[in-house]
Amino acid sequence: MQKVFRIFIRIWLILLAAIVCLPVLLALSGAFMQQWELQEYLAPVLGGTGEMAGWPLLPKAPTLQPLVELLIDSPQFFAMF
């Protein structure tokens, strides 16, 4: 009985940790998305279209381009932070 309880507690903690990490994981996956993919997912929120927003945990076509643009091509970013 106590073993079942311990397994239940462990599953509950893992689920809670996943929920806590989810916003950070969403932001992280967004960092590797291309412009068109971001527009596709964010249009209902930023553009006010009637559809519902969606957000995958993994990008369809991962790219480092946004990170390169931010960390190498934008020195203002380092000045700000």
Place this chain on the structure above:
Amino acid sequence: MRKRVKRNQAGMMFLLPDLAGVVIFALLPFGEVVKKSFQNAVTSQWVGLKNYEEIFSNTAFRLAASNTVRFTFTCIPLLVALSLVLAATLEKLRSGKNILKSAFLLPVVVPASSVVLVWKILFHSNGLLNGFLNRIGLEKINWMNSSAAFGVLVISYLWKNIGYDMVLWMAGLSAIPKEIYEAAEVDGAGEWKCFLHITIPNLLPSFLNASQGMGERRAIGMVSHEI
């Protein structure tokens, strides 16, 4: 006796720099603010309680003050209780404790400004949460422009701060000698009794640390971008 006085003096000397910092950077500015609250802001003339009469007759101030009180009295007890439960549960785990601890600590190190867009995607009327509610056949909720906004604020605050308080509780828990638990178990005490009569009394010194409400502004800042 002379040795004891000498030791106390050494202690006082160590405390002096800290005390000086608190006096210069906290107490003196606070005293200045209190003094200024009885003066005219432009001419510095003494006006008595006129400034207080003015702000307490301002409805916007009263609303802000009541919201702050409501927020504090909801969030702090919730934060203290939930982080204690989390710390006590994590402490009992035999494996995977460090990974889970890191997962709960992750929001503490993430700047609020970086998750503002994610918060918007989650809580927008066309956002992910409403999409989920739609899928299970429930009505959409206007998270940001209804009374639900207070709930969003509380959840944001707990999300951001629960990891930090959990670590404070865990530090307190690790300082409790294991022998006390072993002796209680030999006497037939169950886990709940051990928690009530050993853990809670021994954690009282950690209570003040865990109940500090220093993160309020971060949570409000994170959500107020959206409201």
